[in-house]
Amino acid sequence: AQTVTQSQPEMSVQEAETVTLSCTYDTSENNYYLFWYKQPPSRQMILVIRQEAYKQQNATENRFSVNFQKAAKSFILKISDSQLGDTAMYFCAWYGGATNKLIFGTGTLLAVQP
């Protein structure tokens, strides 16, 4: 069975600085996707960034980038130039095989301080 682990329950960063959120996963599948989702307080979950496991190049979306290490089963989110609006719960998620479902980690609560 697939598992996703986020070992940082809470993180804090100063506005304009860079922060990294960690995620490790376990799977026997070879083809899968990894995601970071953002869930702001009392607002709905949105996709931040997606990485396809067969692609060696790390995904980038504006201020958000990932460090994907397939052999180590590590998927790190890097947020550059942090903004107050980045304050949210961040979930790492796995998708693949024949499961037709997202498997989420327990989340990291990120607080961006002014």
Add this chain to the structure above:
Amino acid sequence: DAGVTQSPTHLIKTRGQHVTLRCSPISGHKSVSWYQQVLGQGPQFIFQYYEKEERGRGNFPDRFSARQFPNYSSELNVNALLLGDSALYLCASSFDTYARYNEQFFGPGTRLTVL
């Protein structure tokens, strides 16, 4: 275009009661998935439906059931409610389930409180 909508927003029930949660997917999306998010945890997969057929089921008891209608909207039903069913129930829609990957778009959720 409207995103995924869910109703009701909040719901309070007592133990043993039944509840029905509703979800309308994004126009053109044919697949709906349901997730349960207990406070302080990540969402857990409950069901996925595509073209009115169940395509996936998570580790939830038979008290949980769902269905999808011809217009692709969906209902999640929970019978004999327990205190532990208190959670945010999320609906996500995607275009289909057969492509290599389909992004799932989440609704705002229904907050269920069981007393």
